[in-house]
Amino acid sequence: xxxxxxxxxxxxxxxxxxxxxxxxxxxxxxxxxxxxxxxxxxxxxxxxxxxxxxxxxxxxxxxxxxxxxxxxxxxxxxxxxxxxxxxxxxxxxxxxxxxxxxxxxxxxxxxxxxxxxxxxxxxxxxxxxxxxxxxxxxxxxxxxxxxxxxxxxxxxxxxxxxxxxxxxxxxxxxxxxxxxxxxxxxxxxxxxxxxxxxxxxxxxxxxxxxxxxxxxxxxxxxxx
Amino acid sequence: xxxxxxxxxxxxxxxxxxxxxxxxxxxxxxxxxxxxxxxxxxxxxxxxxxxxxxxxxxxxxxxxxxxxxxxxxxxxxxxxxxxxxxxxxxxxxxxxxxxxxxxxxxxxxxxxxxxxxxxxxxxxxxxxxxxxxxxxxxxxxxxxxxxxxxxxxxxxxxxxxxxxxxxxxxxxxxxxxxxxxxxxxxxxxxxxxxxxxxxxxxxxxxxxxxxxxxxxxxxxxxxx
DNA sequence: TACTGTATAATTGTATACAATCGTACATTA
DNA sequence: TAATGTACGATTGTATACAATTATACAGTA
Numbered sequence: 001x002x003x004x005x006x007x008x009x010x011x012x013x014x015x016x017x018x019x020x021x022x023x024x025x026x027x028x029x030x031x032x033x034x035x036x037x038x039x040x041x042x043x044x045x046x047x048x049x050x051x052x053x054x055x056x057x058x059x060x061x062x063x064x065x066x067x068x069x070x071x072x073x074x075x076x077x078x079x080x081x082x083x084x085x086x087x088x089x090x091x092x093x094x095x096x097x098x099x100x101x102x103x104x105x106x107x108x109x110x111x112x113x114x115x116x117x118x119x120x121x122x123x124x125x126x127x128x129x130x131x132x133x134x135x136x137x138x139x140x141x142x143x144x145x146x147x148x149x150x151x152x153x154x155x156x157x158x159x160x161x162x163x164x165x166x167x168x169x170x171x172x173x174x175x176x177x178x179x180x181x182x183x184x185x186x187x188x189x190x191x192x193x194x195x196x197x198x199x200x201x202x203x204x205x206x207x208x209x210x211x212x213x214x215x216x217x218x219x220x221x222x223x224x
Numbered sequence: 225x226x227x228x229x230x231x232x233x234x235x236x237x238x239x240x241x242x243x244x245x246x247x248x249x250x251x252x253x254x255x256x257x258x259x260x261x262x263x264x265x266x267x268x269x270x271x272x273x274x275x276x277x278x279x280x281x282x283x284x285x286x287x288x289x290x291x292x293x294x295x296x297x298x299x300x301x302x303x304x305x306x307x308x309x310x311x312x313x314x315x316x317x318x319x320x321x322x323x324x325x326x327x328x329x330x331x332x333x334x335x336x337x338x339x340x341x342x343x344x345x346x347x348x349x350x351x352x353x354x355x356x357x358x359x360x361x362x363x364x365x366x367x368x369x370x371x372x373x374x375x376x377x378x379x380x381x382x383x384x385x386x387x388x389x390x391x392x393x394x395x396x397x398x399x400x401x402x403x404x405x406x407x408x409x410x411x412x413x414x415x416x417x418x419x420x421x422x423x424x425x426x427x428x429x430x431x432x433x434x435x436x437x438x439x440x441x442x443x444x445x446x447x448x
Numbered sequence: 449t450a451c452t453g454t455a456t457a458a459t460t461g462t463a464t465a466c467a468a469t470c471g472t473a474c475a476t477t478a
Numbered sequence: 479t480a481a482t483g484t485a486c487g488a489t490t491g492t493a494t495a496c497a498a499t500t501a502t503a504c505a506g507t508a
Binding site for chain 2: 014015017053056057060061063064065072084085088089091092095096098099152153154155158
């Protein structure tokens with residue numbers, strides 16, 4: 001069991017519940033539903049062509065994931081994210097990403113390091129071209145690689161959970177990746193990992209998230 | 225919504241599902257079930273006098289909490305905690321407890337600070353008397369106060385989640401609180417918070433968890 | 449008008465019936 | 479004997495029926 005994830009991934013793509021769960025999560029994160037919008041079991045079930053049972057089970061999981069809030073005997077509501085929540089998330093992430101970077105210096109595989117280098121290289125290209133869509137995608141992936149390279153399923157799961165919120169916040173604020181500056185920071189983290197410099201990697205990854213938060217605030221979260 | 229918790233607590237004590245969830249969690253944490261023991265829906269349901277439906281919903285939540293692992297079409301199994309998991313948990317906690325301590329210097333209320341002082345004082349008493357049961361209880365409570373005093377529902381929830389594992393590990397290793405040394409560290413953290421010294425509070429709380437881990441290892445996790 | 453009680457419809461909570469899946473035991477065959 | 483196929487039982491997955499709860503509208507009353 002030592003290789004097993006404590007917080008089990010929901011990967012049961014082939015059960016109805018799994019499909020409902022994935023679909024709802026996607027729809028909530030993509031902003032299809034308004035904040036505080038009520039989700040009715042029958043309506044969701046009909047939309048996806050399933051009964052209430054798998055929908056209810058998916059609801060229970062989405063509740064623990066923090067995406068909806070269930071009021072007993074009343075209903076399920078899409079959760080809002082307050083500005084304080086966003087700040088807390090970024091501050092917590094800053095610590096954990098630092099830890100992930102440190103551990104990556106100890107556990108990263110050659111293949112992962114290669115993908116990281118490629119990621120940084122590609123991001124530089126797309127940054128010059130102004131391809132924001134691809135940049136955001138690469139940014140997400142960069143962090144995912146680092147989570148995986150940390151060699152800790154526990155930490156990986158925690159950070160992926162938080163990343164969900166990051167994606168939501170980005171959609172909400174319409175703020176795309178930060179472009180060149182963010183890339184440079186990625187490159188620095190990557191090099192620190194490559195050189196197996198744990199202290200530096202942790203420091204840079206930590207600061208990287210703080211910078212991302214600063215940028216997010218400037219980009220208008222405070223206004224919107 | 226700004227005061228609402230993103231990761232919703234499961235406080236629905238009055239629904240059958242809520243009761244099943246709480247009961248199973250308690251039983252798993254208390255070690256009633258062996259690692260990898262299979263939990264059957266009907267059996268659990270009969271034991272608690274409910275049908276499979278609330279049991280299944282509770283299972284889905286316990287899965288996300290990391291206490292059980294559900295294999296599609298097969299069954300639910302109590303998750304094991306590997307030595308690496310324990311190490312990861314403590315390392316992650318060390319960062320987050322540090323953050324909680326720092327934030328507590330900013331947000332702690334007078335009542336919370338008072339309870340913290342009382343906690344330290346009482347612990348000193350029970351430590352001298354060798355009351356290990358009460359010491360463990362006070363230790364748990366000390367950390368909980370700090371989580372609450374952090375003023376961050378996000379962080380509080382994260383840390384309480386991890387604390388579940390800590391309690392499990394303690395049961396498993398039969399290692400009680402560390403006694404006087406741990407108390408002194410608590411006192412140090414408390415004073416740093418009282419003096420509103422964020423840097424010191426974070427540093428001490430961080431080290432406190434690292435020390436607790438060292439102690440745990442010595443206490444025999446490596447052997448058991 | 450403002451307040452209270454009640455009937456009703458909508459929705460969630462739970463139980464149960466049925467379908468699909470998996471593991472095991474046992475028979476069959478080479 | 480060893481390997482393979484198959485029938486059966488046990489268990490989970492899903493749908494549906496029924497119970498409990500909630501919100502709302504509306505009538506009655508001061």
